[in-house]
Amino acid sequence: MGVRPYTVLHNERRGPYCTLTVGGEVEPSEPGQFYMVRGDWGADPLLPRPLSILGEDPAAGTLSFLLKVVGRGSSLLFELEPGHKVTALGPLGRPFPMPPAPGGPPVALVGGGVGVPPLVFLARRLAAERIPYAFLQGARTKDDLLLVEDLAALGTPPLCTTEDGSAGAKGLVTAPLAVALDAGLGAVYACGPEGMLKAVAGMCAGRVPSHLSLEARMGCGYGVCLGCVVPISRGGARVYERVCQEGPVFDGEAVLWE
Ligand SMILES: Cc1cc2nc3c(=O)[nH]c(=O)nc-3n(C[C@H](O)[C@H](O)[C@H](O)COP(=O)(O)OP(=O)(O)OC[C@H]3O[C@@H](n4cnc5c(N)ncnc54)[C@H](O)[C@@H]3O)c2cc1C
Ligand code: FES
Incomplete structure (x- = not known):
């Protein structure tokens, strides 16, 4: 580094x-x-x-x-x-933990807006290791859907939702996530707007591990300025952790939403 x-x-x-x-x-x-x-x-x-x-x-x-x-x-x-x-x-920062080798249940990648790019990088790694995944992408309108062709080229086209129904299914990305959770998932990886991350964490809690990439305003990026801290639950205690150092990827059940 x-x-x-x-x-x-x-x-x-x-x-x-x-x-x-x-x-x-x-x-x-x-x-x-x-x-x-x-x-x-x-x-x-x-x-x-x-x-x-x-x-x-x-x-x-x-x-x-x-x-x-x-x-x-x-x-x-x-x-x-x-x-x-x-x-x-x-x-x-700390990356997404890779799922165990092929053979387990599929994982879901849930992205919105500029949360999509790191999940495309993850999808490329999963495809290379032949780990099955579903890519669920939500956007307000079709112009905000990102990297759809790149994802399709990996062999698993994304399942898209738009709030105005201009592409994919009309509604929120949490709807196909609910279906995927019922079908059985090994883990959920998510990056995007806070409201989406909070909903994903709630849906996964007690069912399946969720790995959420959080955003924060950053000063230094390497742990010194403390400008990026977020509240996290550790062993029942509320602590503050740095998105740039302990994150940006956190266990969804540990994140305390304000
Ligand atoms: C770990 C991490 C990874 C990121 N990856 C990407 C990425 O791949 N692509 C991408 O486009 N963006 C990404 N972002 C967000 C990006 O860093 C911000 O959009 C950018 O710093 C804004 O700078 P600016 O000078 O354009 O905006 P500013 O002039 O600083 O702010 C403009 C407006 O945007 C808001 N804003 C700025 N930064 C953020 C933020 N982080 N969260 C919420 N609101 C904010 C401000 O409150 C203000 O209203 C990431 C952020 C983090 C923490
Ligand atoms: S950005 Fe400075 S400590 Fe995280």
Whole structure:
């Protein structure tokens, strides 16, 4: 783990989303880990922004991220062109625990919005290890469904829901999750908006382990500033843990929702 220089190789934009691929020295990482990324834009904004790893190829020296414009830092990253320089610190954080080898019950990956990229990285690993999974993706509308073709190319097309019914089944992603839970799952992996994560944790509690990747505003990304703490239950006690260090992936039954 270290801050390294990278060069932008591609930046493919679609609406407010872009897939940014950078080249440089790449340390092997695990699905669920992230980088703190910053462009060469001078002093403002000063802090890098956390982005989950969408894909990596340490041998080729490439890393990719999918981001959505929400504010100044993400807008500047969105505007980067091939040849621009970025610095990135990583890989950071604790990854999703891999399920046991093939043969067990399938697992479900439940994603929404920019929670989808780390789950696509996980899906790629599961497909490579022939571990059966269902990918459930929820969005407000069809334009917010992400990486659907990449997922289908892995051999397991995602089951999509949209709130307005413009693609997939109309409704929330928790509806197909309820069906999958009844059919039997080994574990559930989720990343996305807090309301979705809270619902997933509640549905899985007492039935099946859930591994949730949480978001928080981050300062340093490596455990020093304490800007990213969330309340967690440990042995019945309420403690605060750092999303960047003890997370971003937490046991769904341990997360205390505020
Ligand atoms: C571990 C981790 C992985 C992430 N992975 C991705 C990813 O793969 N792709 C992606 O697009 N985004 C990802 N994010 C979120 C991303 O880091 C933020 O959207 C980004 O930092 C916002 O910076 P900004 O300067 O554009 O927005 P700011 O100008 O800082 O904020 C703009 C608005 O967005 C809100 N906001 C900013 N950051 C967050 C946040 N983390 N959670 C909730 N609201 C926020 C602010 O309250 C404000 O209203 C991740 C966050 C974490 C913690
Ligand atoms: S971002 Fe600084 S401690 Fe987590």
